[in-house]
Each structure stands twice: as structure tokens, then as C-alpha cells.
Amino acid sequence: MAERQPTRDEDKREFAEEQASLFRITLAPLVWAIHxxxxxxxxxxxxxxxxxIVAVRTGLLIFSACALAGIGWVGFAAWKQWNVAETGDFVNRGGRAEDRHHFLGHAAFLLSVISVVGVVFVSLPLIMIGGCQ
Incomplete structure (x- = not known):
């Protein structure tokens, strides 16, 4: 049985989803770098x-909380794209377009986790160091 070719609208929708996935992959590390x-x-x-320094530290801690919230939002969207809860497939070994889409969600989720760790470690001196010496 021959595989059906996607329509032009389906191709455009799939391309838009993949473009959003690639943007999502870079967004969490970008927030971390800006932070x-x-x-x-x-x-x-x-x-x-x-x-x-106290006012600047307070402002930066609020900024850090906002960065963590943004990365959390990206991570949650990536988790939903990965779709591991429904598929049960942690690896996505297939070469289908759906597997690639899930893999991009997986990669974006893991980059979000790394970015959260980075933001936390950058924020630790704001909490632990008293001031300028």
C-alpha cells in the first residue's frame, strides 16, 4: 500500500511546527545566557x-525568578511536545517526522533543565555573598 503524500497545507503546518520546535530548543539557553x-x-x-548593592541584588533576584519562570514555561511546552506520557517512548529511534518532532521536544526539555541549573548557580552568589569587597 502506497503512502499518501501530504497536502500543501499539511506541509506548511508541519514546517511551522518544526520551526517553532527549533526556536524552543534555543530559547531556554538564550534566557540563561541573558541572565x-x-x-x-x-x-x-x-x-x-x-x-x-542591596537594591541591585533584590532586583536581580526578582529577575532570576522571572528567568526561571520563563525557562519553566519553555520546559513545560517541550515536555508536552515530547509527548512521553502518551507514547511511552523515551528514545524515539524511528526516522518518521513524528519521531523527529518528539526528539526536538526531548532536546528542548533537557536544555531547559540544564538552563534552570545554570540560572540557579548564577543566582547563588546574589544570595551568599554580602557585597562588594
Whole structure:
């Protein structure tokens, strides 16, 4: 039995989904990188200019919470795309388009986990170090 060719609309929808998947893969590490640069850069400028470190620390902790929320949102969307709860397939070894779609969700989810760890480790000095020395 021959496999049916997708229609033009189905092709466009699949391409849009894969484009969103590729964007989702880069979003969590991008949030982590922006968080890293803002935190370290602002603390360095604060110490150099002798600004109020307590106010900057409080603002950065709020910024860190927002970064974690954003990464959590990306991770949840990636978890739903991975669809492991329904398929039970943790590996996605097949070469079908659906398997590739699930794999991109899997990769985005794991990158979200790594990004959460990165944001937490960047935020630890804000909590543990008292001020500029």
C-alpha cells in the first residue's frame, strides 16, 4: 500500500511546527545566557560605581525568578511536545517526522533543565555573598 503524500497545507503546518520546535530548543539557553550577562555585568558596574548593592541584588533576584519562570514555561511546552506520557517512548529511534518532532521536544526539555541549573548557580552568589569587597 502506497503512502499518501501530504497536502500543501499539511506541509506548511508541519514546517511551522518544526520551526517553532527549533526556536524552543534555543530559547531556554538564550534566557540563561541573558541572565548570566545581566547579573554579572550589573553587579560589576554596581561595585565599580558604588551603587546600592542591596537594591541591585533584590532586583536581580526578582529577575532570576522571572528567568526561571520563563525557562519553566519553555520546559513545560517541550515536555508536552515530547509527548512521553502518551507514547511511552523515551528514545524515539524511528526516522518518521513524528519521531523527529518528539526528539526536538526531548532536546528542548533537557536544555531547559540544564538552563534552570545554570540560572540557579548564577543566582547563588546574589544570595551568599554580602557585597562588594
Amino acid at each position: 548570566f550577562v545581566v547579573c554579572y555585568g550589573l553587579v560589576a558596574v554596581t561595585c565599580a560605581k558604588e551603587w546600592d
